[in-house]
Amino acid sequence: MSSILNAVVVGVGRMGQHHARNYAKIEGSKLAAVVDFNLEAAEKVAASYGCKAFKTVEDLLASGLKVDCATVAVPTVHHRGVAEKLIPAGVDVLIEKPLGPSVADCQAMVDLAKKHGRILQVGHTERFNPATVAFKKYEVHPKFIEVHRISPMTFRSVDVGVVLDMMIHDLDIVNHLVKSPIAEVRAVGVAVIGKFEDIANARLTFRNGCVANLTASRLALRTERRMRLFSPDMYLSVDYQKKAGSIITKTANEEQLSHVREELAGGRITDLQQLDYTKLVKYEDLKIVDAEPVKAELESFQQCIRTRGAPEVSGEDGLAAVDLAIRVTTCIAEHKWDGFTQF
Structure with missing residues (x-):
């Protein structure tokens, strides 16, 4: 070559x-x-x-x-x-x-x-977003994930709905992070402009117990692409649009948590309003190396x-994302709204 x-x-x-x-x-x-x-x-x-x-x-x-x-x-x-x-x-x-x-x-x-x-x-370019790359170094074992991906309508990808157009980025990342088969999919969505859904919400339950809640809309008045992830050891917040994020780890805050527990147990803190949570918690900004x-x-x-x-x-990753996206759109199509018919 x-x-x-x-x-x-x-x-x-x-x-x-x-x-x-x-x-x-x-x-x-x-x-x-x-x-x-x-x-x-x-x-x-x-x-x-x-x-x-x-x-x-x-x-x-x-x-x-x-x-x-x-x-x-x-x-x-x-x-x-x-x-x-x-x-x-x-x-x-x-x-x-x-x-x-x-x-x-x-x-x-x-x-x-x-x-x-x-x-x-x-x-799936979001895998190469500098914020995504930045949190790869952490051992992430998510128990709950919340994602919002919303933007104004661009009329570029009207051949598919918002799930295959936008949410699929997050379905791919969630699949990649959780690494567990899907146990249950629940979803709702509404078509406003054409025959495909323009707004959708999906709640995914994985066999390992992790739950992911994803919202996508291409009818918003602003753009937001954020993920929040909770695990027993950390909290991770990612802003894909701003290419930024922060992380709070349990180990970095163990001393403060232990002190608060001792103060409460000893009766030295009787009013929790005495505590300033923002001063108790140590957080770390993700180290971003900017790139397109x-x-x-x-x-x-x-x-x-x-x-x-x-x-x-890989192709298998792309296949898994489409498989999950179609399960979401199937749930949307099967969902019944009182007094409302769509699709």
Whole structure:
């Protein structure tokens, strides 16, 4: 393999353009081509980076251009079709989230990548958010997780509902943190703009007892992307939007907790209002190394290509997230509201 990886972006919408921009500047990478059925849009992006433009993947492969890897950033319903052309041609692929519109499509892509010995990474960029990277060093054993991901409507991903569009980021991270099979899913949601849900809440219970409560909305007037995690040993707060977070550990506060217990037991504290909780608790800000998540994601992808190692977000991870997302949307569809019919 050449030291320079020839990369292609299929689909030059918003995410595709982010990928093109980063491939063009990552050391050891060359943006060789962009592909879009809207050839005029592809040519415009290609002109910005001095690469080739094609209308279809078939045209790309027939051109004889050397292609090492590709980002697939077309609408979700077309992910499998594009993957089934690229992977057998020997191309490693990073497929934007969600991996596919159904479990069957996702499984087919995972199996295809294994059959041809290709890297399949899924574009869950929140895994590469500097705040997410920062809390990796802690041994996290969550018992309760609460997530809010809300934003104004952008009308970009109306081909899927808010669960597959936005909540799926958090379903992936929660799955990754809890590492336990799902025992129960409860969910509600409402479609306001189109036929798919725009607001949703899911309560997940895992077999190990952990509970996760997730809320997603694309009809909010502000943007918020936060996770709060509770465990016997720590409390973790993450703000994905601000790329920041803080952590309170039991060990760092054991001395203060022990002192309060002794004071209470000895009757020296009779009114808890005497205590200033904010002065009792020691917290630590997460040590953030700022980076653009898409760039970090692509660098990780290309490292996997060179080493043939397992990607940070594998096809199996993407499949698990879609499987859970579909269980959530099924619950939403089955939920009955008095005097209200949707979907």
